[in-house]
Each structure stands twice: as C-alpha cells, then as structure tokens.
Amino acid sequence: MYSVLIVDDEPLIRDGLKSLIPWSDHGFQVVDTAVDGYDALQKLKKHSIDLMIIDIRMPGMSGIQLIEAIRMTNSNIHFIILSGYADFDYAQKAIRYNVTGYLLKPIDEDELIEILGPLKAKMDKTKEIIQLQSHNLSFHKDNLLNGLLNTEYARENLDVQSKVEQLKLDWKKFTLVLIKERISTKQDANPLNSLKEKFETTFEPQKGMVFSSEHYLGILLKESVKTEESQKNLYETISKTANKVSIITSISEEFSSIYEVKHAFHETKSLLDQQFFYKESSVLKKGSELFIKGNQPTSIEILHNDFPLQDYSEKIYYAIDIANNEALSERILEAAQVMVNLHFTEEEIKKRFIQLVTNLLSKCSVAKPGLQRVITEVTISVVDIQNQPNFQSLVAYINKIFREIIGKLDVGDQTGQIKKLVDFIHRNYHQNLKLETLADLFNYNSAYLGKLFKNYTGNYFNTYLDIVRMENAKALLSQGYKVYQVAEQVGYTNVDYFHNKFKKYIGMSPTTYRKKEKTENAF
Template sequence: MYNVLIVDDEPMIRDGLKTIIPWTSYGFQVVDTAADAVDALKKYKAHQIDLMLMDIRMPGMDGLQLMSEIRNTDTRIHFIILSGYSEFEYAKRAINANVTGYLLKPVDEDELIQYLEIVRTKLQQEKGIELLEKDTLTFQKDHLLQTLIHLNKDEQEAITEESLTLFIDWVKYRLIVMELISKREVENKLLFDMKQRLKEIFEPEKGYVFMYEQKISILLKDHAITEEKLVDLYQKVTEVMIGDHSVCCSISKEFTNIKAINKAYHEVKSLLDRKFFYHENGFIQSDSQPTFQTRKNIEYVNKEFPLHSFAEKLYYAIDIANQMAIKDTLQEAAQVMVDLQFCEEKMKKSFVQLMTAILSKCSATKPELQSEITTITGNIGEIHYQHNIKQLINYLYTSLRKVIENLDIGDQTIQIKKLIDFIHRNYHENLKLEALAELFNYNSAYLGKLFKNYTGQYFNTYLDQVRMENAKTYLTQGLKVYRVAERVGYSNVDYFHHKFKKYVGMSPSKFRKSRVK
C-alpha cells in the first residue's frame, strides 16, 4: 500500500476525501490528515508519505510553499493539488512545479481515481528503478568485497580506485564471519533470510552484509569495540538465527585499509576452522583461549592415545558411581588428545571408540542396566554432532551419568564395602590405592586407614590375599603357573611365585601337583 496524506483547512473536505473512494482498492491508504501546512509538515515527517492531496490555498504557509519545503529533501513524493476556480493562477504555478494532478473543488470521484492510477503506475515504475539501482549497487559492493578477499596483495593492484570508493570513505573496519552449524545441509534460502535480517540491523549506518564461501560476513563501519559492546554485538548477530540451527562467529582485528579485508577474512576463517576447540559463548578472536591448551614436555607411548587406560578409569568410576571422577576422566582424555594434536574428526572418533569400549564392558558386567546402555549405544553417533569440546564432554558425561544415576554412593561403610566388592571383581587389574582413592574422593592415606579399620588388613595385604585365593582355584583347575600369574594380576611370574610361596607355604607348581590328580 502507498501512503496518502490529505491536507485541507476544511474538516468536511478532509473527511469527504477520506470516504469518497475505496482507497485500498487502488493500492493506497490514507494514513493521516492535516488542517494546515505546518501540521502537514509535522505529519509528513511522522509517516513515509507517497502521495499528498493538498489544498493550494491555506492560512499561513500555502500549498506551493509547502511543496517547495518538502521538495528540498524529497524528490520522490507525488502531489495532487486541490483548488477553486478563483485560484487558477496558483494552479498554473503548481503545474509548473511538477505536480501529478490538479483537481477542482468539489472533487470528482472518477477524475480522482484516474489520477490515483497514474500515481500508482509512476510509483511502481520508480520502485522498480530504485530496486534495480539498489540491486546493481549491492552487486557491485558484493563483487568488490569478494574480489578483494579472493585476490592476493599483488593481484589487488589491478582494482581501480573508483571501485574502492564504495567503501573508501570509511575510517576503519572490522570483519565478522558467521558459520552455520547444523545436522543437515544448510539451505541457501535460510542463508538468504538470515542475510536479509542482518541487513536490516546493520545497513547502511553500521556496516555492510555480504556472502562469501557459503558464509555470511559483516563488514563493520568505524566500529569501536569494548567488551560490553562486543557482547551486545554478538547478541544482535546471533538473534537472527532461524530454526534449530546454531551459529559460530569470529571477528577480526581492526584494519584501516579496505584491501586488508583479504588478510582479515583468512585470519578469521582459520579461527572458525578450529571452532571445535573454543567456547561458544561469544566471538572467537585472535586472542581467544581454547578450552584446552596444549601441554608441553609430556611424553606419550608411541604418541598414541591410551584408549585402554581411559576406558578402564571410566569403567571403575561407573562401577563405584563416582560422577565427578567420570567428568574429570573425560576432561583428562580430551586434554591428552589436544596434547597429541588430534584434529576434531580424530578426537570424535577416539571418543566413539572409548564409549564403545566402556559400554561393552558395562553391558557384560551389569545386565540390570542393559536397557539404558542400549539406548546410549544407539545414540553414540551424536558425538559427531557436538559443536565444541565443552559440548562434547557434557554430552558424554550426561550419557554415562544415566548409567549410574540409580546407584547409591552411600556412607563410609558402604563405600568400603563397595571398594571390597570392587577388589574381588577386579583383582586381576593393576589396582593401586592411590588411584582408587581418587575415584572414591578420599585422601589415599585416609582411605587406607578406613580400609584397615574395617577389614583388619592393609589394602595391599588384602589384595594379595584375594589374588592368592583365586590363584589357588586356577592352579587346582590345572592351569600353568605363568597363566595363573597373568589371570590374578601379576605380570612378573617370579614375583608371583615369591608371593604365592610366602602366602601358601609352597610353590605354585608344588601346590598344583598336590591338588591335580
């Protein structure tokens, strides 16, 4: 609809003109009326007026003066003049002042409709030209920025200074690059809609929005950045998100030459390429700290991730229902992967392997949790859709917490009973009091004291006893000594031989001969 303002000092004429025809049927709407030129100026500024029906003679400023005042700043508005026979000389001056139409009072309905159709056609033509000019200018700006980003410094010399005038009047610049993150392929229409929303926010006063490499970019104009403004800017950028997609944003350092957009873009893009390793609650900048820093001077066997060791730690943490130990172990696993300089894909693949190993072991030893384990296993592919390390760890932690959420941690007595049960089920592993103390959230010396008070034996003595009793069972079954040693947790057969003889009073071989018929 095109907006109409009716200006006449006679109330009956104003009201009559509002009702004489069905304005909306011809593409117009009367947004207001005014009683004189001063009132008309005020209401013209309050609305975006396309057509003004105006009496040529009014008290104070007349219609011609009002037209001249408006034409100083607005050449697109259309005027239809209203006058009586006695004002014909004014009317001739009005026609020379480039008005669209001239109507004698009382206004004839059909004549007014004819003029409205003429005005509507002109407005449509003007709108088309305006859009074409705007599209042409947008294309020129987009092409210039895309060319500047694409070309290297030497190739940029071929760009004319005339082309650069599209942005050359800016004093300083910053560049924001946005990357949409989704489980499914991002549609071009979604990017276009987001781009249009951002244009409404930033153009033309604050910057310019364009596309490059399927990413939305915002060239900020003369934008001084404080921490507070950065937070506000991030909120403005991200509030245009549509649907269940998320977005990651990076912002460049300030630069003062538009040609430096090439360097700014590639620096910002390199940060986005490593977005997985950063937090998601703001812009990634050149001085942003990743979630985990690479630790130096740490050696890893064969420079490989110790999958079995972390699977074992996590299984123990689940076994004793220690949620904190689960989270700490997951974070330590991520830290080790960062130390080993794993890329995002390799890190996610390693966590899939780690989860598979844990859940497989839990499935074999905890049949009562089979339903929950099956559900988590079915959703393990979600690991690949986690946007950053923090989100990935939280996802894994939440999944494993569901496995143990019905297990009771209990008081000290229950804790010691759990520890004893744990020893009887895992005596064949390399159990250390210090490691178990961490899982149970105790100081190792204090846990050892509690254990001694409850069992009457020191931890290592009790563990040796459990191992020896199981070794006797295996030897009775006729297993070879070195096999028995392995099964009860001793990698050194001689050490096992020494321990067994001390505990039983005879060598493992002699014991087996005495029991095997």
C-alpha cells in the same frame, strides 16, 4: 503493498478514506492516519511511508509546509493533496514539490483510484530500477573484494585501484566481520546469499559495505568495534538480521587501509574454520580462548599416536560405577585433552567420542541389567554427538549422557559410599587426609566409617592411605625424583617420617629403592 499515511484534521475524512477505498486491490495499504502535520512527522519516524494523502489546510502546519519539511530529507515519498475549491490556486504551488496529484473535496472514490493505478505502475518501475542497480552494485562489491583477496600486490594493480576509487573506499579505519552459517544444508556456492540483501539494508551505506566470498558473508565496517559493549551491540544487530538462521561470527582487528583486508580476511576466516575448538562466544576475535589448550599433560601415556580407547573406557566406567560426577567430568575432559594433544580434527574428535560412549554404554548394559531402560534411552542420544556445535558443548553433552545413568544408580548404600571414599583417597592421597574429616564429608560417624572401610578394603584407613602413598612414591622414585621431592608430592611434610614409612612397607630405604630401580632399568 505500498504503505499509505492519511493526514487530515477531520475524522470523517480520515476514516472515510481509510475504509471506503479498496486499497489492497490496487497494491496499497493504509498503515496509519495523522491529525495534523506535526502528528504526521511523528508517524514518519514510526513507519516507512510510500504515499501520503494530505489535507492542504490544517491547523498549526499546513499541508504545503508539511511537504516542504519532508522534502528536505526525503525525495522518495509520493504526495496526493486534498483541497477545497478556494484552495485551487494554493494547491498548484505544491507542484514544485513534485506532488503526484490533488483532489477536490468532497473526495470522489473513482478519481482517487484513477490516480492510484498509474502511481503504482510508476512506483513498480522505480523499484525495479533500484533493485537492478542494487544487484549491479552488489556484483561490483563482490568483484572488488574478491580481487583484493586473491590478487597479488593489489595495491599496485590499476584495475583494483580504479574499483576502490569508484566505491569510495578511502575510509579512515576498517573492521572486517565475517559470518558463516553454523550448519549448511543448501547447495548454492554461498548459503548466506539469501541473507545478503537483509544485511545490506541493515549496514549500508551508513555503517559499511556487505560482500560475499566463498562460503562467507563479509561486512566491512567503517567504524571501531574495539569495546566489549560495541561488539555485543554488533552481534545483536547481526543476530536480529539473520533472524532464525544459525550463524557464527568473527571480527578482525582494526586496520587503516582497504588493501589490508586480505590479512584481516584470513585472520577472521581462520577463527571461523577453527571455531569448534574455542570456548563458546558470541563473537570470535584474536585472543579468543581455546576450550582446551594443546600439549597439556595427561595420566595415560599415548602409544602409536592414537587415542587409548580401552584405557579411557575403564577410567570413565569406574567413575560411573561409583557414581562420582566429579571424577566423570575429570576423565571425560582428560580424554578430550588427549585428542587435542594428538591434533585430532573436529570430525576425528566426534568419531572417537562416539566410539568411547558406545563402548561405555555396552559395558553398562552388561554390568547393570537393571538400568537397561535408561541405557536404551540414552543410546538414542549418541547420534546427536555429531551435531554439537563446539568442543565445549560436546563435552557437556557427553557428561549429560552418563549423568543420566548415574542418576538412576542406587548410590545410597554403604558399598557405594565406600567406593566413593576409596576413589577420593586415590585422587587426593597427597593431601592431609583424616578419617574424621572424611567421615563428616560422607555423613558417617568416624568409628563406624572406619569399620566399614576395613571390611571393604581389608585394611584400616591409615594403612590403606599409606599403601596408596607408597605405590605412588615408588613410581616417582623410579622416575628419578629426589627423596625429599617424593615425600612432599605424596603427602609427607617430614622426610624422616616418610623414610621410616617407606622402609616399613617396602622393606628398604627410598634411596636404596631408587638405586635398585636405576640399576635394573639400565639393563
């Protein structure tokens, strides 16, 4: 449908033209009316108009003056003039403004329809030519950009130089934006081809140039997008244009020559290809932060260059068993860290997590038959691990699965609370732990908590804490740490006090123990 604006100061004329003519039968639609020339100019800012029907005599601004004002900036709108007999000579002057036709008042419906038929045919032909030109231009753009991306020494290539000149790509600055569909279900070479025309309408020619390459849609901008605000505005424009299509976007650093686009393309493409590993962000760019950095230490030694599935099944199951959400998150995150250290791909990470979650749900099903219903419900959710768009959402999703199970556990009984306390000691033995402080944390009287703890572990709180510290001290001494370093790392500020404690529980001094371990390890 072609859009129509009716401009006349007489309400009867405006309403009559709008309602009496079967506009849609002839390929037109009246989108608005205006009471004078000034009103018409305001309506032009609001609507995209193809045809205006204008009264030649109106107060303030005549129809001729209105057409003259519009023609200064727009040569595409068509005009039909309405005039009285006395205005016939005046109306003929409008011919120089490329007016399609004029009608004498009172308006004859058939005469207007006779004008609309040929006008629509002419507009259809023009539209077809524009689309064909647009298609050819799109082909040339893609051809040039892919030439720049794939041609060695493109700057010296005469054919590439010629195309650069034809497309007038002598801009002072460039920024490349690369867009990729998050989940592609289509079979064509570039799933974003269906969106290309929309992006061309949004960005060309004022802001830049749109092209296709491989499975990506590129926007070559002729402006700076360095600030957070400008990047936010750009992403909002891109998202609005993409509408409901889920996309991911990366942006290059600014460059000064079109011949540098190859480097910018590989820079932005690499970001998109590795987007799974970055923290959630609207736009990926150089310096974007990884969700988990590689080669960070973990508590379990990696053997045979593979993920220790059983070890982490036990660690995470323990956190679930004592209903400790904090420990659960820490262990899931550490499992993820191990996979990053092993340089797993996105597919390998998702595969291992599916195995890990399945293994844990099986353990929970056997050990906690009372939770069978919730376990069955969350088991259905395992398939969605594969659909998580990035590492951050994947880890959050797995946490959510197990927290649903924890949420159904009866953790208010004394045994559950003591299990949480024991776990807390093992994770924080190096801190200045006191029963009184922990009793407050667990909402117990300290004397009563001490009795519960003794009944559960067989040891008083301070004795149990000392034992945990001594076991960790032994491990550190075996690794060759100095006595004062070990004392500090396991929670003792006084080395002599640590020395006495160690001798009491282990039966020898820390120095003697370290020498003994060194001798035994030598053989």
